[in-house]
Amino acid sequence: MIKAGIIGATGYTGAELVRMLSVHPDVELTVITSRQYEGTPISDVYPALSERCELVCEAFDTKTFCDRVDIAFTALPHKIPMDIVPGLLEGGVRVVDLSADFRFRNVGQYEDWYQPHTAPEISEQAVYGLCELNRDEIRTARVVGNPGCYPTTILLALVPLLKAGIIKADGIISDSKSGVSGAGRGLSLGSHFCEANESFKAYKVDGHRHRPEIEEVLSAAHGADVEITFIPHLIPATRGMLSTIYCTLADGKTEEDARKALAETYDSSHFVRLREKGAVPDILHVQHTNFCDIGLASDPRSGRLVVMSAIDNLLKGASGQAVQNMNIMAGLDEKAGLY
Structure with missing residues (x-):
């Protein structure tokens, strides 16, 4: 014991x-x-x-x-x-x-x-x-x-794709959203019910301190410096976190290649669930659990890959x-x- x-x-x-x-x-x-x-x-x-x-x-x-x-x-x-x-x-x-x-x-x-x-x-x-x-x-x-909560959503989604050369390292954007519990239990005006309820806003758009944590791990996975655009948002929910990440597929790579890389990486990982094609992660489905749900979508016209990752910010985060x-x-x- x-x-x-x-x-x-x-x-x-x-x-x-x-x-x-x-x-x-x-x-x-x-x-x-x-x-x-x-x-x-x-x-x-x-x-x-x-x-x-x-x-x-x-x-x-x-x-x-x-x-x-x-x-x-x-x-x-x-x-x-x-x-x-x-x-x-x-x-x-x-x-x-x-x-x-x-x-x-x-x-x-x-x-x-x-x-x-x-x-x-x-x-x-x-x-x-x-x-x-x-x-x-x-x-x-x-x-x-x-790890931090935002980094967990982003890194679990991106590290396997960078390591496998599925996506390009430049131009990555993460649009990330968190429930109010991410601000902690201490009192602050921004997390009061009347301020957060029915509100939806970005914050620290000029630089959030989770960004260097994310970039350090991504750079190690890629073998060269990686910079991303990371914008966090506060949503009117108590708990839950969703990152929608926009990246560019490497030449000749497809959404199926990305799905295969993630599936192989997390084949023996109980707490990472790769959603089926066409299904998207939802914070409601991971609240009060230690799961990270990851989903994929792509736009063949632009060569962009969209990777979505949801967790409970107080648990897996x-x-x-x-x-x-x-x-x-x-x-x-x-x-x-x-x-």
Whole structure:
């Protein structure tokens, strides 16, 4: 039985981790922390967890935490994990980090978009936790940087196509849309009901910090620099994410070639579902699951390929993928505790 702990258990992603790990067949959830709710039962913060998890939120202390866990999930805002993770590693604990702190191999890119990094040596050794594409590295990793939600939709759709030479690397555009829970549990005007309900808008059109994360992975897959146009949108839904990606087929390649490349890549991947020809992914069909649904369409007149990818942003885009990473790290069934 694996002993797991969650640092930052009361945000949306932390609460999803509590929900899944408290009923995981191979895990004992031993400790949860929250600075804001120290001393409060998690079931008081989230009544839906009543009789599922009665742990009390604690203040984080490195030594007492490490004494009780084998693996830690850091569900914290960017910048905080980089100060905590070194102590966890010294205490013999493996880590799945849900922030951006350990997603970048190029620490300079992280610093350009976030802030100075205080643990660059760990970041350079961390494994990017895109489960279906990095399983071998994840198995032996001490630190896994859990991918962002937007990058998960885009990378699962595009990496196999770039590697197989099905699409051209230039001119890729991703029109991506997310439910409001992607903004987190903290209060902000833009996520208030009256502001988000019946609203549909683009945001951060001049540069979203998920773009360099996406480009770093695509460039590694292609073997040369890849730049994309990535425009996120906020939709009036609680959860769910859909990326509609426009790219150009390589000379002589067809939609069927793209479908074959994706099918071969994900043949043994339970959580990636390739939709049949003519069917399109729908966020309604992936909500509350760890699935990523991918669909394809093409325009023979222009040579354009449209790739559509849908996930639940809180699960496959965050906590579900984090549990999947833990399963791989621990040598468990990849599907354990997930659906």
